[in-house]
Each structure stands twice: as structure tokens, then as C-alpha cells.
Amino acid sequence: MSDPWIEDPYFIPAGAGSRHQIFPGVEIRTTPGERMMLSVVTFEPGSVVLDHSHPHEQMGMMVSGRLEFTIGDVTRVLGPGDLWRIPGGIVHRVRALDGPAVALDVFHPIREDYL
Amino acid sequence: MSDPWIEDPYFIPAGAGSRHQIFPGVEIRTTPGERMMLSVVTFEPGSVVLDHSHPHEQMGMMVSGRLEFTIGDVTRVLGPGDLWRIPGGIVHRVRALDGPAVALDVFHPIREDYL
Numbered sequence: 770m771s772d773p774w775i776e777d778p779y780f781i782p783a784g785a786g787s788r789h790q791i792f793p794g795v796e797i798r799t800t801p802g803e804r805m806m807l808s809v810v811t812f813e814p815g816s817v818v819l820d821h822s823h824p825h826e827q828m829g830m831m832v833s834g835r836l837e838f839t840i841g842d843v844t845r846v847l848g849p850g851d852l853w854r855i856p857g858g859i860v861h862r863v864r865a866l867d868g869p870a871v872a873l874d875v876f877h878p879i880r881e882d883y884l
Numbered sequence: 885m886s887d888p889w890i891e892d893p894y895f896i897p898a899g900a901g902s903r904h905q906i907f908p909g910v911e912i913r914t915t916p917g918e919r920m921m922l923s924v925v926t927f928e929p930g931s932v933v934l935d936h937s938h939p940h941e942q943m944g945m946m947v948s949g950r951l952e953f954t955i956g957d958v959t960r961v962l963g964p965g966d967l968w969r970i971p972g973g974i975v976h977r978v979r980a981l982d983g984p985a986v987a988l989d990v991f992h993p994i995r996e997d998y999l
Contacts, residue, residue: 780962781968802943805920850899851898875990
């Protein structure tokens with residue numbers, strides 16, 4: 770009760786959120802809003818998110834490090850500030866390259882499996 | 885036509901997007917998806933976003949620097965990795981503190997005024 774950050778619904782400090790390890794070396798911290806969900810993703814070097822898809826729309830931004838990102842049949846190496854947008858149902862995968870990486874994803878609607 | 889980044893709809897390089905100066909010293913670069921919009925916001929030191937509200941839900945994350953962020957009647961000083969969530973219709977304002985700052989906002993639905 771003494772932590773002022775938990776006394777309002779508006780702000781979430783860095784490192785908080787619901788923790789899920791989605792693949793070896795890949796951890797997410799998720800925060801739901803009303804109709805969107807933020808997911809801060811940390812990748813260990815060489816970790817991978819295998820091909821998958823979901824009906825939710827996904828957009829995101831690289832925060833630090835480098836990722837090889839494949840959406841549909843397009844592959845790019847991304848660095849800080851680069852963005853992506855993945856329509857629902859499109860297969861995508863990710864591989865962390867030569868060091869750790871951090872990305873921010875956002876989903877619409879909320880991913881109930883990541884609450 | 886020779887830029888591979890414009891040959892697919894999935895990836896947007898850092899610094900691209902639709903540019904809008906929304907207040908003195910505050911610039912955004914926006915990228916629409918289907919039902920969400922990303923907005924990379926750069927603040928010059930001391931710049932402010934005055935009290936405003938919109939029906940769109942807004943969530944976001946500090947990328948670098950420090951911001952004094954007020955949502956409703958709650959004010960916090962935010963640094964890298966801190967998150968916010970603003971339900972539609974809630975008044976909010978922002979002030980950049982001792983240096984430049986960068987934040988990522990996401991809106992649902994798309995803000996037509998930022999296309």
C-alpha cells in the first residue's frame with residue numbers, strides 16, 4: 770500500500786507487468802489496457818520466436834539491440850526505432866542476433882493468453 | 885523504387901512516418917496499422933503538451949529521457965521503460981524535463997488527424 774505506483778491505474782513502472790517466458794531466452798512483461806495490450810519483450814542472444822500467428826493485430830518497435838524479423842515472406846534486420854505492423858493471421862518469427870535485444874509490442878484486442 | 889523498405893507493408897524504418905509538430909518543440913512521426921496507430925514522439929527540453937483529451941485509448945512507453953506526465957489528477961516523473969495507459973476521454977498533459985526525450989505512443993482506433 771506504500772507504493773504510489775499501485776495507487777492509480779494510469780502508470781506502470783519499468784519491469785512491471787505480467788511475466789511470461791514464451792520461448793527459451795524470450796520473456797515478456799505484459800500490461801493490458803481496455804482494448805490494447807503492451808508487451809515488453811527481452812531476448813537473450815540467439816533466442817528465437819518460432820513461426821506463429823494470431824488473430825490479433827500486432828504493431829511494435831525495437832528499443833535496443835538487433836533482431837532478424839520475418840513477417841509473411843519478408844525478412845529484415847531491425848535496430849532501435851524500427852517499427853513493424855502485422856495484420857491478424859499473418860505468420861511471423863523473430864531471431865535475436867549478436868546480443869540481447871528489447872522490443873515493445875502492442876496487440877489489439879487484448880491477448881487473453883498473456884494476462 | 886529502389887528502397888526495399890517501401891516494397892512491403894510490414895516494416896517501417898526508424899525516423900519514417902507522417903510528421904506532425906503538435907506543440908512547439910514536440911514532433912510526432914505516425915504509422916497507422918489497421919486499427920492501431922504508432923506515434924514516435926520527440927520532445928525538446930522544456931517542451932510541453934498541454935491538457936487535452938480524445939476518445940481514443942492511448943498507451944505508451946518512455947524510450948529515452950525524462951517526462952513529467954499527468955493523467956487525470958495523477959502526476960509522475962517517468963524514465964526509460966515506464967509505461968502509461970490513458971482511457972478515452974481522460975485529460976492528460978506532458979512536460980519534458982532536463983533534456984530531450986523520446987516516447988512511443990499507440991492509439992486505438994487510428995487517429996485520423998495524425999494520418
